[in-house]
Amino acid sequence: MKNPLRVDEMLNPHVSVDCVVLGFDGEHLKVLLVKQTGHEESGYYNNMKLPGSLIYNDEDLDEAAQRVLYELTGLNELHLIQFRAFGSKNRTNNPKDIKWLERFHQLNQKVERIVTITYLTMVKIDKKLTHLSDRYEACWTDIDALCPLAFDHNQIIGEALWFVRQYVQTQPAALFDLLPKRFTAAELRTLYETIYDRKFDVRNFHKRIAQMKYVLPLEEFQTGVAHRAARYYKFDRKLYNKLHGMGKSFSPDEHNEIY
Amino acid sequence: MKNPLRVDEMLNPHVSVDCVVLGFDGEHLKVLLVKQTGHEESGYYNNMKLPGSLIYNDEDLDEAAQRVLYELTGLNELHLIQFRAFGSKNRTNNPKDIKWLERFHQLNQKVERIVTITYLTMVKIDKKLTHLSDRYEACWTDIDALCPLAFDHNQIIGEALWFVRQYVQTQPAALFDLLPKRFTAAELRTLYETIYDRKFDVRNFHKRIAQMKYVLPLEEFQTGVAHRAARYYKFDRKLYNKLHGMGKSFSPDEHNEIY
Numbered sequence: 001m002k003n004p005l006r007v008d009e010m011l012n013p014h015v016s017v018d019c020v021v022l023g024f025d026g027e028h029l030k031v032l033l034v035k036q037t038g039h040e041e042s043g044y045y046n047n048m049k050l051p052g053s054l055i056y057n058d059e060d061l062d063e064a065a066q067r068v069l070y071e072l073t074g075l076n077e078l079h080l081i082q083f084r085a086f087g088s089k090n091r092t093n094n095p096k097d098i099k100w101l102e103r104f105h106q107l108n109q110k111v112e113r114i115v116t117i118t119y120l121t122m123v124k125i126d127k128k129l130t131h132l133s134d135r136y137e138a139c140w141t142d143i144d145a146l147c148p149l150a151f152d153h154n155q156i157i158g159e160a161l162w163f164v165r166q167y168v169q170t171q172p173a174a175l176f177d178l179l180p181k182r183f184t185a186a187e188l189r190t191l192y193e194t195i196y197d198r199k200f201d202v203r204n205f206h207k208r209i210a211q212m213k214y215v216l217p218l219e220e221f222q223t224g225v226a227h228r229a230a231r232y233y234k235f236d237r238k239l240y241n242k243l244h245g246m247g248k249s250f251s252p253d254e255h256n257e258i259y
Numbered sequence: 260m261k262n263p264l265r266v267d268e269m270l271n272p273h274v275s276v277d278c279v280v281l282g283f284d285g286e287h288l289k290v291l292l293v294k295q296t297g298h299e300e301s302g303y304y305n306n307m308k309l310p311g312s313l314i315y316n317d318e319d320l321d322e323a324a325q326r327v328l329y330e331l332t333g334l335n336e337l338h339l340i341q342f343r344a345f346g347s348k349n350r351t352n353n354p355k356d357i358k359w360l361e362r363f364h365q366l367n368q369k370v371e372r373i374v375t376i377t378y379l380t381m382v383k384i385d386k387k388l389t390h391l392s393d394r395y396e397a398c399w400t401d402i403d404a405l406c407p408l409a410f411d412h413n414q415i416i417g418e419a420l421w422f423v424r425q426y427v428q429t430q431p432a433a434l435f436d437l438l439p440k441r442f443t444a445a446e447l448r449t450l451y452e453t454i455y456d457r458k459f460d461v462r463n464f465h466k467r468i469a470q471m472k473y474v475l476p477l478e479e480f481q482t483g484v485a486h487r488a489a490r491y492y493k494f495d496r497k498l499y500n501k502l503h504g505m506g507k508s509f510s511p512d513e514h515n516e517i518y
Binding site for chain 2: 012013014015055057058059060061082084085086087088089109113115117166169170
């Protein structure tokens with residue numbers, strides 16, 4: 001070894017998981033937040049944060065992420081994608097966050113630094129889920145209208161969005177996890193516009209839907225709307241898997257056509 | 260909070276970084292490994308492992324990854340991509356790995372569990388790099404011919420390959436980081452075949468190269484070869500950035516054409 005390592009000060013931090021649960025209400029992209037409540041000299045505070053927790057000695061990372069979502073939001077058996085570790089020494093700079101954490105976990109030891117492993121999941125905001133989030137006082141917040149959150153959770157959500165943009169390019173099925181079982185072309189376009197933060201031409205987008213072989217038009221139409229009733233579509237997962245299943249390897253032919 | 264958390268046993272592990280440095284010698288995909296040497300009752304052992312280290316108290320994760328590569332292989336200023344955290348409680352099952360680590364870092368405390376954050380980088384195996392890896396006793400090993408490595412490093416390399424396959428679909432420029440400045444069509448095809456673990460038809464692949472606008476044919480040809488001298492090509496990064504730069508947002512038109 002040419003450069004002997006320093007023998008002091010090896011990091012022995014706490015490790016946590018934090019979950020970014022994304023939903024879509026037909027107009028806006030939403031993220032599921034939980035409360036971070038406590039008292040300070042200046043009085044009672046009520047901040048918001050991502051669902052998260054330190055992990056237990058006997059727990060694997062993925063297990064911890066599933067547990068925390070179940071404990072804090074009632075959600076379970078979700079497809080969680082690990083997307084990044086955040087370990088900056090600045091992420092625990094706010095003493096309020098540390099005090100809250102020590103109290104929340106009833107820790108006897110001091111918390112100095114926390115490396116957090118983040119997970120992402122995309123869900124349909126349906127009745128069952130709304131009921132659950134009510135019970136757990138978890139709330140869906142517009143991703144464009146976030147207040148300052150605990151720790152570096154604003155930054156984590158920003159990176160989650162960046163990750164989603166990359167992810168859906170190779171796994172477009174993930175987008176349909178955000179939509180109801182049947183959806184209109186306008187809803188699908190709005191979702192694309194939200195994810196990519198840009199407008200798409202309505203007519204061109206219709207043509208594109210026609211080319212997405214796994215998006216099938218239904219003989220069902222909106223009812224009780226003032227404007228012309230729009231057709232519903234559905235995502236056919238079986239067909240999608242057949243066309244672009246995990247087993248299929250990518251070919252440079254397909255690759256090149258992206259551009 | 261409806262489900263109070265257990266107050267015992269919050270994990271307080273060590274945190275490390277491990278780096279998967281991939282190279283390509285024109286025929287095989289290679290990974291850079293360093294030695295893990297020591298004594299056991301059964302005698303001297305000489306295993307291989309990924310370049311890695313516990314992180315220091317004053318270090319951010321990305322800094323630690325850059326430091327360890329410099330200290331163990333002499334490489335610096337590489338573009339490192341964080342790709343996953345590994346934190347299974349089984350990853351430190353082998354007492355030999357733990358003993359080695361405690362001795363290597365001259366630790367006074369016991370190491371029980373280590374969460375490692377992994378980084379990936381793709382490099383050209385050129386003369387300078389060969390010289391460096393000689394000096395540091397780091398060695399390039401065929402990714403198809405790996406012995407059992409320390410900790411869960413075989414699994415980490417497997418996941419790195421999976422990650423690369425996804426990554427180059429949205430960031431194809433990364434593939435050219437593995438190639439010399441000028442390369443033949445056969446070398447590019449072999450690289451694709453290695454990454455995707457399948458064969459590509461030679462004629463079709465030539466057509467595809469012609470469609471990759473950022474791959475330019477040169478008026479230079481192989482010399483001193485027994486077979487017909489092949490033409491060299493180069494990757495034009497400026498043109499690539501202009502066509503598909505980071506700033507460009509993705510459109511569903513492009514998206515759809517992948518399939």
